[in-house]
Amino acid sequence: MSLVAGHGPLSSRRAGRLSPPVGGSMVLVEPHPRRVRAVRGDDVVLDTERCLLVHREGHPLSYAFPAELAGALPATPVPEAPGYVTVPWTAVDDWFEEGRRLVHYPPNPYHRVDCRPTTRRLRVTVGGETLVDTDQTVIVFETALAPRLYVDPAHVRTELLRATDTSSYCNYKGVATYWAAIIGETVVPDVAWSYAEPLPETEPIRGFFSFEGDGVSVSAELPAADQTFR
Structure with missing residues (x-):
């Protein structure tokens, strides 16, 4: 979220400037080699180290997963990452990154x-x-x-x-x-x-x-x- 929020470098109100200039809304999709798990009830419904992070202006930071791993979970394709989908945060009871339970959205590696x-x-x-x-x-x-x-x-x-x-x-x-x-x-x-x-x-x-x-x-x-x- 940090890159696209406030005066972040990918926001519409960025404090700095890009050289050469880049116009329009930008989306950053990048590898995120950490273990991410989704739990619903007593079941782990998603468990992978192959997720991506999607930084999109006007949206919270989100994970994207290989489509075949989403199973029966609701999923939306990511246009900028063919073969990957996002899963609504509320589709499961709990999200974990490595051993840490997450709240609201993934922690941002660029947030300090x-x-x-x-x-x-x-x-x-x-x-x-x-x-x-x-x-x-x-x-x-x-x-x-x-x-x-x-x-x-x-x-x-x-x-x-x-x-x-x-x-x-x-x-x-x-x-x-x-x-x-x-x-x-x-x-x-x-x-x-x-x-x-x-x-x-x-x-x-x-x-x-x-x-x-x-x-x-x-x-x-x-x-x-x-x-x-x-």
């Missing part, structure tokens, strides 16, 4: 998460209360996404936060827990999130908070949003 300590200031207020005001932060650069600041809970008024039942999953950071702000009698839901057990590439933000959402004011010293190259 880079966590760097910084002195960029972050100020967060909710309902007139300041939750954060510090320049001791970590900036997270994630392929095709805008940079974001995370902050150690030591610099957060955590007594004003309470964990909610909301959660989300990222193939590159792990499971996020969300937090509400409790200001007097007012509850402002899901103003922050954190990763209690992040994946190895995001270990530097273990337990750190990032802030966004309705009812929260965030002032973050970040790089300029539009860094396209003309």
Whole structure:
């Protein structure tokens, strides 16, 4: 997904430029020599090391498999890879790449998460209360996404936060827990999130908070949003 999303090199809003220029929508199909398995119920319905990755603008990253391996699974031919088909993610109960269970879509080998300590200031207020005001932060650069600041809970008024039942999953950071702000009698839901057990590439933000959402004011010293190259 990273190559074709945001300002990725194959997106319609690429930050850089291709030389010589290439117009129109591009599709990248490439070998992916990893073991991929699909499980439905107690049965492994697909198991192969012969899959491809398909990077297509406007679509999540997808696997493509030799058509004969799809069996009775629903399948759609891949025009750019004759003899290969895609299988809907929801056609099975679970997908695995090697020994890792996947969620939402395949992990992208071009996706990088880079966590760097910084002195960029972050100020967060909710309902007139300041939750954060510090320049001791970590900036997270994630392929095709805008940079974001995370902050150690030591610099957060955590007594004003309470964990909610909301959660989300990222193939590159792990499971996020969300937090509400409790200001007097007012509850402002899901103003922050954190990763209690992040994946190895995001270990530097273990337990750190990032802030966004309705009812929260965030002032973050970040790089300029539009860094396209003309």
